[in-house]
Amino acid sequence: MKRILVRKDAYYDSVFLMLATRELEGTEGVDGAVVAMGTPMNLELLTGLGYGSAEGGGALASAGPGDLVVAVDCADAAAAEKAIALAIDLVTKKKGPAAQAGQAYPRAASTAGALKLLPEANLAIVSVPGAYAAREARLALERGLHVMVFSDNVSLEDEIALKTLAASKGLLLMGPDCGTAIIGGKPLCFANVVARGPVGIVAASGTGLQEVSCLVDRAGVGVSQAIGCGGRDLKNAKVGGMTSLLAIEGLERDPETKVLLVVSKPPAPETAAKVVAALERGGKPAVAHFLGLKDRPADRDPVYHAASLEEAAALAAAFAKNGADAAARMAAAAAVRARLDAEAAQGVGELAGREAARLAPGQKFLRGLYAGGTVADEALFIADAALGQVRSNNQTDPSLVLADPRISEGHTIVDLGDDAFTVGKPHPMIDPSQRNARIVEEGKDPSTAVLLLDVVLGYGSHDDPAGASLEAIAGARAAAAARGGYLPVVASVIGTGADPQGYGAQVAKLEAAGVVVMPSNRRAALLAVEIAKAAARGSSAKGGAR
């Protein structure tokens, strides 16, 4: 039986609600459940699911976006009652670090009220539903606050209007869909706890920023500021890099910042020129990396172009240590590139050979399962260049876009943070259960030759992403072993030792489970590619022997 409960004026954030939905769905006696706010979209969804005629379904007609709706489909009335009580309990009970830290900061029911409690506030983080995010961002800008818009689903027009307003006030508008930033050494939203230092980062991508900031940290250097600009800032000519340019100018002035690092998907050509011009004008040593850009522009001191996130981080770290003048920088750049090439080659063939040696015939394909979009892209570029015909939901070549992102075909790299996976479900960085299920699926596929994973640490991410995936990894490997094969798993961990999850502890957990952990996403991808290549050779050799 289906039953509906509407609670008037009880607003909860969607992440909270999605977690409650998941928990309910996993409860015995519950066949289906939705815990959501009464937005027109959700109400339509519930009506579509047949809840309009459910017990209490009449209340849906008068529910609004500020009302909580609990919909359950249960075996009987007693189970329904229990499920509804559990749902209310789940959403009203505060748990985890937020509740423990509940006394650590003041709270108010409105922005104006909060501003009275923290009159010196200079930045607003906006992570409200997309339909309201632009308005809250505008109100914050009008109050003279810098704004980080974590929310997605903000229209291009709104983004342009907000960034124009911000620019007129000299304020920073990070985002929309900006998951990560570091300001004055403080990690915002999904950022990692990175050492403070001289590298100032401007990034139009979330996990790209996380990867480079963590690599800079691991290189023994630190980050002054890391500004997230939102995916469209450089890519869309109409936005024209308004945030990136303001951030670059700010970092050029910032006395703590000695080196600039810009990471983005390929910008609109005129915007790219503006960015490079701004970097040249600023004069501080700078490194730019435009992901997936086929023809990398030539270096022109003080602006250097990196071929990967890893190289970008390494160049920035090198300039921070030894970048006094153009000659020193050129030498440092050459040394960094030589070292990266050597490291990428060193031992990889041997390692790949060792892992591939245990594969069974028919194990041919690389399967990359990513939580982070930008690192998924990086792996895709690397694999596509080396293997060709790599399918992905992020593919730019339409013929190679996965028909169904839930089903791998051939070499596949899938971004599980894509909308296809996250509508009504938590992002895989917060809740690894969708990826875990996919890991198990790939293990069942006898053609899978290697699994490639990212493990993203930092605030906001799952408390123990490595630990949470061990059971799925073990299951996938056991399935391969049961078929007489072996399943290599290659991963990189994006994080630092100071992150709440701890880089070292997470790596140790993975390694104990037989996962090969590489020091960067690029190198993990390169190793996985080598294993796939070795598998192909092995398969053909073994096939030939037959």
Added chain:
Amino acid sequence: MSARPLDSLFAEGPKVLNLGLEKFAASLAREGAPVAHVEWKPPAGGDVRAIAALDRIASRARVDVDAANAESVRRILAAKPTVVGIGVAKDVVPGMHRKLVLHAGPPVAWKDMSGPMRGAVMGGLIHEGLAKTPAEAEALAASGEIEFDSCHHHDSVGPMAGVMTASMPVWIVENKAFGNRAYCTLNEGLGKVLRYGAYGDEVQERLSWMRDSLAPILAEALKMRGPIDMTTVIAQVLQMGDEGHNRNRAGTSTIIRELAPHLVMVDAPKSEISKALAFLNANDHFFLNLTMPSAKCAVDAAAGIEGSTVITTMARNGTEFGIRLSGLPGRWFTGPASVVEGLYLPGFTAADAARDIGDSVITETSGIGGFAMAAAPAIVKFVGGSPADAIDVTLRMYEITLAESEQYRIPALDFRGTPTGIDARKVVETGILPAINTGIAHKEPGVGMVGAGLVKPPENVFRDAVIAFAERYA
């Protein structure tokens, strides 16, 4: 801040207002960054017309709304309500006449009146000698011969049904700062009383006694005592456990003290003076009918300020809840009166309750009552049971008000001034509704009070007012 806001952000580090996911606030706190968390809800409950109106007012109002509101608030805070005497309604209340019945709340026609309101009207007509029996009174009320109007249109307020007729004695409270006056009947006590819709012999006898004996005695004592500065008295009672609406024990006690030395000097039989004192002593809510006109003349001084979004009236007639904005004088914004969430006297349940009724919400309009809940630990059972709940209620009201009273202070909040000057924009933006304490009437006329509690005003009245304001000014 330096000339470039970005430079200061980099130099000072983030000091964050967090709207949305609380996790982010917790992480920042853990990293030692100053952060305040906003328990965000969709503005205006997601009502797009109201949101658009707020945005229009913010972006292109033709008046300086903030300046207008500052003036409204200045007037409320500067008010000097003073009890100057007791008069007869027809002599002192503007526009009062023998066939006029004033009632609480926004205007309402006889046919739309709730049970308690009808009962009170009938009782009032009998009291005036215009009808001899309830049946006659009912017929007369329906005949069209009687004029009905809102107390608020006559500088008056009345608790519950709020019925005032021509011969009733009224308190005269003058706002010495601005010269305006407000009027209110004398409180009849609990049980079967006119304001709860009772109209029988017991009620009639009491009303006559109040008119013929109590009022003249009190009037003479007051004359000897001289005007009573209500600001001072209300400030005191807020520190004695009253909040100015649902709890009036301290206020009533204080007023008895103020009048007692003079009462004993009144030229009247000792038995009548004793009866008057006993009546005051037996009626905790006697003081409410002084607080209400005090609040009324304070907020009335803030009415009619061009471009002000301050709420200058909230009132219920048992059928509708209505508000008026300072900048939209003469216009009521109404919605259905709600059922009060409350605690019931033994023998009664929510099924017995009439809908929300009375002008006593003028106290909240002026910044006391539910807004001063933190001052009244004795009645916290109405708001959840613990003093902390009461403090929460008051703290939330600071989110929808523009100022803090300089006179009325709350001991439990370190003598912080009560939240004063309700901004309709803030109510709509935050979705925080004014916290209103109230008594609950029985839905049938003549039964009386069945409980007390908190009432939630209909949200549409605030949204409608803001939309109308935007149409007028933006």
